Structure formats: C-alpha cells, structure tokens
Amino acid sequence: MSTGPVSLRPAGHPPVQKPRIGVLLMNLGTPEGTDYWNMRRYLKEFLSDPRVIEVPKAVWWPVLNGIVLTFRPSKSGHAYKTIWNEERNESPLKTVTRAQAEGVARALEERYGAEIVVDWAMRYGHPAVAPAIQRMKDQGCDRILLFPLYPQYSATTTATANDQAFRKLMKMRWQPAVRTVPAYSDEPGYIDALARSVTRHLEGLDWTPDLVLASFHGLPKLYLDRGDPYHCFCVKTARLLRERLGWPEERLRHSFQSRFGKAEWLKPYTDKTVEELARSGVKKIAIIAPGFSADCVETLEEIQGQVRDAFMAAGGEKFTYIPCLNDHPDHIAFLTGMVERELAGWIGAARKAAVAAE
Structure with missing residues (x-):
C-alpha cells in the first residue's frame, strides 16, 4: 500500500528547487539620490555605455570625464530634485516600475499561483539586472523572460537592457533558458x-x-x-x-x-x-x-x-x-497579456517539471 510519493533522488542529494518561471521587467535607470556624487555615478554608468554613446572611447572618454561628469551632475541633480519622490526617497521611475512589477505579479499569481516569479530591475543604477537574475535562479527559475519596458525598439534601450542580462548569463555555470519580449510599438x-x-x-x-x-x-x-x-x-x-x-x-x-x-x-x-x-x-x-x-x-x-x-x-x-500609462489597470492588463503570450509553451511545461521534481 502506497504511503505517498517516493523520491528518486539518492540519499544525501542536496535539496532541489521546484522549477519555476521568472519574468524580469527592465527599465532604463535612476540615480540613488539627487546629490552630485550619486548623479555622477549614475551618469558615468549611463554615458559610458557604447550602445548609448557611439563615439570612439579615445575621443569620448576625455570629454566624459573631463567635462560632462564635472558639470552635468549638478544640473541633472537639480532636475531630479524637482520631481523626486520624497516619501520613498527615490525617483518616480523607480516608484512606478516597482508598482508595475507588483501589478503584473498579482495578476499572474491569480492565474498561475506560485509558478511564475516577477521581479524588476534597472539597466543603469539600482536595483541592478544581474542580482535580479540571480534571485530568480535561486528561487528555482530555470526559464526567464526578459521584458525591456521600451515600446519602440532601439539599440540604445531594448538592446542594451538585454545585453546587461546576457552579461550575467555568460558568468553562470547553470544558465536558465531565456526569452526576450519584443518591442511593442504597434501592439x-x-x-x-x-x-x-x-x-x-x-x-x-x-x-x-x-x-x-x-x-x-x-x-x-x-x-x-x-x-x-x-x-x-x-x-x-x-x-x-x-x-x-x-x-x-x-x-x-x-x-x-x-x-x-x-x-x-x-x-x-x-x-x-x-x-x-x-x-x-x-x-x-x-x-x-x-x-x-x-x-x-x-x-x-x-x-x-x-x-x-x-x-x-x-x-x-x-x-x-x-501622463504615461504607468501602473494604470489598462497598462497592467496589457503587460500581463504580453507576458502570457511570450510564455506560451513554458507555463504548462514548468508545471509538469515541478510535479516530476517532487
């Protein structure tokens, strides 16, 4: 008489996470503060990206470090200060992107339970892309959908966001399978x-x-x-x-x-x-x-x-x-629908794999 499922793993085998699917929403980026040094760090990362500034490094580097990063941080910091979310001590972009991720996560949880993990990250600044991918991997995600939140494709936005995720994947011994959501300018x-x-x-x-x-x-x-x-x-x-x-x-x-x-x-x-x-x-x-x-x-x-x-x-x-679509219900419904479409064939497969892993 059976008393329950029988584990096929040998004695002493390390714990195995149930397979899950990760969805990573990625936006451009944000400084951590409006002061000179926070702005300088952010601008240096952003303006050092060859996808953004297509000028030979030998030409651009002296301009960036000698002129731009000397004067631009104060000007940009003033602009950010006028719109800063003082309650959360963060930029509105971070506030809204978090809310978008939470909205998509709630919608997917209602339909698929804990099978799908939703996280968010910024191409420049924090929260960074690489730690987000690692968090998903640590939660058992063997499939990850990258979702750059740029309606119109450009190498300076969509491509560089995906590049950053791929850099993390290049360093992983056990990579998850990956898909990317295409730009959606005419959806x-x-x-x-x-x-x-x-x-x-x-x-x-x-x-x-x-x-x-x-x-x-x-x-x-x-x-x-x-x-x-x-x-x-x-x-x-x-x-x-x-x-x-x-x-x-x-x-x-x-x-x-x-x-x-x-x-x-x-x-x-x-x-x-x-x-x-x-x-x-x-x-x-x-x-x-x-x-x-x-x-x-x-x-x-x-x-x-x-x-x-x-x-x-x-x-x-x-x-x-x-205003932008932000976390309005119409936008959350659209983003969720895009995720479901791009996960076609993965959701059921992940569920079967989870059962088989038990």
Missing part, C-alpha cells in the same frame, strides 16, 4: 491603452486642445543612418494612435525631445515645435509621451517644466501633459 493593446488615456485626460479638462503632440525621446540622427529602426517605430505609434482616436492628421503630430550635445538629432524637436506652434496661432496643446512606459525626469521635469515654459513664453495659453 493593439498598447495603442488602445494609449488612446483611452488620451480620452480620459481630455475629458477631465474644461478646455479642448487645438492639437496633441506625441513627444518621443530623441536619438542622434547618425544612429538612424546606421540602421537603428527607432524613428520608424515612433512615427508608426503616433500614426496608429491618431487613427485609433479617429482624428485627422493635423490633430495629432509627433516630435522628439531630450537632445544632448551639438550633433543633429531626430527631428522635429519638441521644444522648437511647441514654440513654432504657439507663434503660428496654436494656443492650447496637450502633450503625451508614448515612448515612455513610466513617468520620469524626461516627462515630469522636461515636458511639464521646460517644454511647457517654452510654449507659454512663445505665446501659448493652455498646456497639459497626459
């Missing part, structure tokens, strides 16, 4: 969530914008010339959003922000565009940032501060910023 669920966010926001105003501007993070034009597809994905997102809203072409336009240095970047530039709009008679505008999955210094300080000021100074009268 219907993403476009629908953006459209609903626009509609909700505009319905809450007591005025109607003459125009909505979709502002994406900029990129040096040279990167486009070398084959980076980011520009095309941004333009497509803006077009699909406009079509989903049922608007004519003149009601929603696109632009690019956050340029750095003297080189030509993707055009039209957001700051120049809002100035030209104001001078041409457009007095009321709304701006949305569809390239950001979470609000951050580029949206909360740059758009709501610098860009707004540029528009008003040029003769604008009404300005509003439409």
